[in-house]
Amino acid sequence: MKRLLYIRRASQVVTVAGSGNKPKTGSEMSDIRVIEHGGVVLENDRIVFVGAHGDAEAWVRSFEDRETDAQVQRIEAEGKIVLPGLVDPHTHLVFAGSREHELEMRLNGATYIEILQQGGGILYSTTQTRAASEQQLIEQSRRRLDRFIQYGVTTIEAKSGYGLTVEDELKQLRAARKLNDSHPVDIVSTFMGAHAVPSEYKANPDDYVRYVIEDMLPKVADEQLAEFCDVFCEQGVFTVEQSERILEAGKRWGLIPKIHADEIVSFGGAELAAKLGAISADHLLKASDEGIRMMAQAGVVAVLLPGTALYLMESPARAREMIENGVAVALSTDRNPGSSPTESLPLIMNLACFTMKMTPAEVITASTINAAYAIGRAEEIGSIETGKKADLVLFDAPNYQFLQYNFGVNLVDMVIKNGDIVVQGGTLLV
Numbered sequence: 001m002k003r004l005l006y007i008r009r010a011s012q013v014v015t016v017a018g019s020g021n022k023p024k025t026g027s028e029m030s031d032i033r034v035i036e037h038g039g040v041v042l043e044n045d046r047i048v049f050v051g052a053h054g055d056a057e058a059w060v061r062s063f064e065d066r067e068t069d070a071q072v073q074r075i076e077a078e079g080k081i082v083l084p085g086l087v088d089p090h091t092h093l094v095f096a097g098s099r100e101h102e103l104e105m106r107l108n109g110a111t112y113i114e115i116l117q118q119g120g121g122i123l124y125s126t127t128q129t130r131a132a133s134e135q136q137l138i139e140q141s142r143r144r145l146d147r148f149i150q151y152g153v154t155t156i157e158a159k160s161g162y163g164l165t166v167e168d169e170l171k172q173l174r175a176a177r178k179l180n181d182s183h184p185v186d187i188v189s190t191f192m193g194a195h196a197v198p199s200e201y202k203a204n205p206d207d208y209v210r211y212v213i214e215d216m217l218p219k220v221a222d223e224q225l226a227e228f229c230d231v232f233c234e235q236g237v238f239t240v241e242q243s244e245r246i247l248e249a250g251k252r253w254g255l256i257p258k259i260h261a262d263e264i265v266s267f268g269g270a271e272l273a274a275k276l277g278a279i280s281a282d283h284l285l286k287a288s289d290e291g292i293r294m295m296a297q298a299g300v301v302a303v304l305l306p307g308t309a310l311y312l313m314e315s316p317a318r319a320r321e322m323i324e325n326g327v328a329v330a331l332s333t334d335r336n337p338g339s340s341p342t343e344s345l346p347l348i349m350n351l352a353c354f355t356m357k358m359t360p361a362e363v364i365t366a367s368t369i370n371a372a373y374a375i376g377r378a379e380e381i382g383s384i385e386t387g388k389k390a391d392l393v394l395f396d397a398p399n400y401q402f403l404q405y406n407f408g409v410n411l412v413d414m415v416i417k418n419g420d421i422v423v424q425g426g427t428l429l430v
């Protein structure tokens with residue numbers, strides 16, 4: 001028997017359609033294709049119709065005439081807006097513990113990199129993650145996923161990078177895979193063995209680079225545990241040359257490059273992303289003019305993380321210059337234990353408006369279709385178009401601007417994942 005879910009009379013359906021086969025750039029980022037008083041019809045896990053109310057009613061009636069034993073569940077969405085399920089293209093989901101003790105260190109003047117170089121930061125989380133079992137990682141990360149979906153996020157990318165040994169990196173990636181199989185949020189995995197140089201290699205960072213290339217990458221590829229390879233390319237972490245070696249090796253194993261680029265200093269990360277044809281370069285607080293120009297030309301998506309800039313008390317990335325120069329911009333929480341402990345992508349969307357001067361329409365593009373491009377999923381998710389996955393979020397808002405106008409509140413009313421209602425009235429059902 002066929003089963004339809006029909007969301008009717010939404011005050012707006014924000015489809016974010018029309019990107020063709022590339023991310024939205026420049027003025028396209030403002031073109032979010034809103035249908036006033038619209039409806040969306042889902043059949044099992046697919047979108048089968050989207051349009052104005054009258055057309056949606058006619059479509060469903062004709063369907064019911066044809067399929068007399070079909071089940072149609074109607075969801076009244078008056079006063080609400082419907083968006084594609086939000087996509088978070090940069091998280092460090094799987095780790096153990098937390099680092100609240102670092103907040104006061106930073107308030108007293110210690111920098112993020114100084115804390116890392118003293119064995120704290122990423123290395124502190126590495127110690128905790130190494131000590132945790134795969135099952136413990138799954139349990140801690142599942143709670144984070146539950147919060148993600150309550151904020152309307154239906155797909156995330158998740159990186160390894162708190163193991164920094166073969167076994168512990170594999171443990172993180174296997175945990176992500178099991179979570180993907182058991183939780184409604186879809187997880188796309190990235191191998192990030194080059195997140196920091198572990199203490200045991202402090203004196204010989206190049207040996208660690210070799211270890212990542214020769215010992216970690218083949219195993220990750222062999223178990224098909226990741227689609228992307230990422231590197232923290234930063235002064236005091238991995239040099240441009242080391243990053244290039246790792247990402248080129250990743251490519252040889254079929255992993256698509258991503259880069260943590262120009263976060264703390266202008267370091268050539270954006271330029272390297274363009275040179276390697278990376279799918280995204282992320283952070284970019286200190287990206288150079290030339291780096292921005294090269295990214296636009298090479299079609300590298302800029303994944304911007306304004307929550308991290310705020311948390312590190314730094315100026316945010318130059319989103320306006322990027323958009324004006326033709327770079328496709330996406331947004332992310334950067335969920336991690338040390339520089340962005342939040343699952344609230346809607347808060348990040350607020351921050352993108354208020355700290356980077358992105359408009360509400362650009363922010364929606366950046367959190368849906370462009371984010372989907374940043375993780376190679378744009379054919380399936382990121383917009384409300386027939387044939388795409390039935391991943392939707394309904395916000396208790398009369399129009400899309402209302403989302404950015406309100407600040408730090410969760411307006412999610414309903415989340416539909418693969419055609420199933422998983423959040424209703426803001427409450428998690430699964």
Ligand SMILES: N=CN[C@@H](CCC(=O)O)C(=O)O
Pocket residue numbers: 092121122125232260263308334336337338339340
């Ligand atoms: N900058 C490097 N990595 C993470 C932070 C990881 C951590 O501090 O634990 C980031 O993207 O912000």
Ligand SMILES: [Zn+2]
Pocket residue numbers: 090091092260334336
């Ligand atoms: Zn990160």
